[in-house]
Amino acid sequence: MRWLIAFLFAMQAIPALAQDALPPAPYAYKQLDDPALEAKATALMETLRCLRCQSQSINDSDAPMAGDMRHQVRSRILAGEDPEDVRVWLIERYGDYVSYQPEVSSTTWPLFAVPIALILLALLVLFGRLGRRHKNGDA
Amino acid sequence: MRTIFFIPLALFLFFAGLAGYMLTQEKDQTVASAMIDKSLPEFNLEPAYDGLPGASRRDFIGGEPKLLNVWASWCLPCIAEAPQLETLKERGVEIIGIAIRDKPEDVANFLARHGNPYTRIGADDISALQIEIGAAGVPETFVIDGDGNIRYQHIGDIRENDVPKLLQILEDVR
Numbered sequence: 227m228r229w230l231i232a233f234l235f236a237m238q239a240i241p242a243l244a245q246d247a248l249p250p251a252p253y254a255y256k257q258l259d260d261p262a263l264e265a266k267a268t269a270l271m272e273t274l275r276c277l278r279c280q281s282q283s284i285n286d287s288d289a290p291m292a293g294d295m296r297h298q299v300r301s302r303i304l305a306g307e308d309p310e311d312v313r314v315w316l317i318e319r320y321g322d323y324v325s326y327q328p329e330v331s332s333t334t335w336p337l338f339a340v341p342i343a344l345i346l347l348a349l350l351v352l353f354g355r356l357g358r359r360h361k362n363g364d365a
Numbered sequence: 366m367r368t369i370f371f372i373p374l375a376l377f378l379f380f381a382g383l384a385g386y387m388l389t390q391e392k393d394q395t396v397a398s399a400m401i402d403k404s405l406p407e408f409n410l411e412p413a414y415d416g417l418p419g420a421s422r423r424d425f426i427g428g429e430p431k432l433l434n435v436w437a438s439w440c441l442p443c444i445a446e447a448p449q450l451e452t453l454k455e456r457g458v459e460i461i462g463i464a465i466r467d468k469p470e471d472v473a474n475f476l477a478r479h480g481n482p483y484t485r486i487g488a489d490d491i492s493a494l495q496i497e498i499g500a501a502g503v504p505e506t507f508v509i510d511g512d513g514n515i516r517y518q519h520i521g522d523i524r525e526n527d528v529p530k531l532l533q534i535l536e537d538v539r
Contacts, residue, residue: 247439248466251491277396277501290466291502294492319499321399 253300254293267300270309273326274316395520398499405513406497410487413464414472420461420487425509430538432458433507435495437465438475440503446522450482453528458535462486465495465503510538
């Protein structure tokens, strides 16, 4: 019996070093009352990177910091801010990395330019060959 | 065979090699703040425990440059950097702490155990200031000059060999 009690105590999950002990920020897990505002907030949060768990959006992550970021996003949208302004506010703090939304900037423009250039090149080659074949009388 | 036919193969090998090489490289997960050389945002935080006053932007204005140390009692690397903060304090540096998502009793316990290098500690219960200054985690340490501008960010715990660099930066931004 004593062993059983000891065993049951041992099975208790007592986190020796919990990440933190405070309750989450008010709007970390609570949706906004207005569905339209909540929809705006969710759409934005799905495109913001969680900085502690970098392959997740803050909408998907349970990291405390992601919760605190959701609180910022929801309370700012509740205060009437435009979602894109909130995005800019975060980019001003963490750089482009915090946003998943592709932006054309001085570093990312080749990502947009290269496909267009390749398509143009392919069309050029294609028309060149078709034109030649036509001239050769479809030999 | 025309060499042009080998171009796709060469490209494939190049990208396969690149992927293999990148797999062996350590991934840098740190996100640097974009707030360097910008003004410290306005804030006013309650005391994190009853032993020291809270912190506000005002506390950084005037006088020598100061360190703003973002930390938490639940953060293990914060224990590792405690002796280095003590050294900085002994060298006359004023360190103002921001305790992230922390309870007063935990803060008091941590300071009793690992020393108290702070003159003030503000309680940031919802990481608001942390996000405001672009800190992505704990611990992080910012150098704030006497005009309240953020001049430098140190990400992660301060190691022994970081101390001279921080002292130099504090000197440079005076």
